[in-house]
Amino acid sequence: MSKIAKKTTRQQLAAIIVQKLLEHDINAVLVGGSVVSIYTNNKYESIDLDFISAADHNRIKQAMSELGFDLSGKDYVHPNTEFTVEFPTGPIGIGDDQPINPEGKMEINGVTILMLSPTQSVMDRLAWFFYANDRQCLDQAIWITEEQPVNIAQIKAWAKREKQEEKLKVYLNRIKQ
Amino acid sequence: MDGCKGKSAILKLGIIILKSGIIMPVIDIGQIMYKTLFGNNVAKLCLLYIANYGEGYINGIAKAFSISPGQVQRQLEKLEREGILISQFSGNTKNFRINPRLAIREELKALLEKMLTLIPEAETKKYFRERRRPRRTGKKL
Numbered sequence: 001m002s003k004i005a006k007k008t009t010r011q012q013l014a015a016i017i018v019q020k021l022l023e024h025d026i027n028a029v030l031v032g033g034s035v036v037s038i039y040t041n042n043k044y045e046s047i048d049l050d051f052i053s054a055a056d057h058n059r060i061k062q063a064m065s066e067l068g069f070d071l072s073g074k075d076y077v078h079p080n081t082e083f084t085v086e087f088p089t090g091p092i093g094i095g096d097d098q099p100i101n102p103e104g105k106m107e108i109n110g111v112t113i114l115m116l117s118p119t120q121s122v123m124d125r126l127a128w129f130f131y132a133n134d135r136q137c138l139d140q141a142i143w144i145t146e147e148q149p150v151n152i153a154q155i156k157a158w159a160k161r162e163k164q165e166e167k168l169k170v171y172l173n174r175i176k177q
Numbered sequence: 178m179d180g181c182k183g184k185s186a187i188l189k190l191g192i193i194i195l196k197s198g199i200i201m202p203v204i205d206i207g208q209i210m211y212k213t214l215f216g217n218n219v220a221k222l223c224l225l226y227i228a229n230y231g232e233g234y235i236n237g238i239a240k241a242f243s244i245s246p247g248q249v250q251r252q253l254e255k256l257e258r259e260g261i262l263i264s265q266f267s268g269n270t271k272n273f274r275i276n277p278r279l280a281i282r283e284e285l286k287a288l289l290e291k292m293l294t295l296i297p298e299a300e301t302k303k304y305f306r307e308r309r310r311p312r313r314t315g316k317k318l
Contacts (some may be wrong), residue, residue: 136310137310
């Protein structure tokens with residue numbers, strides 16, 4: 001396995017972590033801002049890698065310490081990388097849809113990283129726009145849509161369930177432009 | 178002068194030259210185009226802020242645009258008297274939002290949304306992209 005170095009990319013780091021976790025029989029799914037960074041080719045840059053895992057935190061801590069990570073508050077930090085890693089409490093949810101199955105994956109150096117799909121990542125960002133009026137997240141949802149194939153019908157059906165069709169119009173109008 | 182010929186050149190220079198020869202600074206393209214539609218620039222900024230964030234309060238809007246709270250208060254109260262906005266207290270803070278019973282609510286929101294898309298990227302980032310989603314306490318920025 002490669003060592004964690006300054007030049008280790010977000011994707012490579014995610015693969016290193018997932019591989020180490022799997023050695024400990026721990027499954028984890030990449031969610032949040034890092035997924036947006038990957039799908040937007042870094043148009044949005046996040047230095048956090050958020051993984052959701054049902055595993056016990058002590059087991060995760062053991063695996064992460066083998067990679068050289070120390071726990072600082074809730075973040076795992078490593079001397080050789082600016083990226084921080086967190087394991088927020090699950091399950092994975094998007095708005096009222098909880099739990100959800102991650103439909104995205106990425107192969108890096110032979111390691112499969114489970115993650116939100118582009119469509120799920122758009123919905124995850126739109127949820128913050130719907131419920132917190134966060135326009136940064138609206139922009140991120142639009143950037144993902146510009147870069148990746150997304151299922152608009154699925155997004156519309158989800159927004160209808162969330163009773164957020166009016167706010168969805170803002171997103172739909174923006175992606176038309 | 179090139180600055181008079183196109184939108185991008187005007188925005189780059191940050192000035193506009195009127196036919197009379199007077200040079201005016203440009204804060205954003207919306208200021209030149211729409212302030213008369215809303216009565217004045219502060220009323221326009223208040224409405225854009227509220228359309229953007231869903232709601233707004235006097236000091237929040239004043240701080241965002243570096244204008245005096247008194248000016249903001251006058252415009253918000255005027256818009257409330259006219260039935261365009263409603264207000265609600267949350268603790269000690271009076272939050273204003275677009276009146277859900279306003280007959281032209283949909284059209285007004287659509288107009289403001291369109292105006293928001295016409296604001297140059299730098300101004301959008303500066304005035305209309307405050308992080309609103311939560312950040313865990315103690316999280317490093």
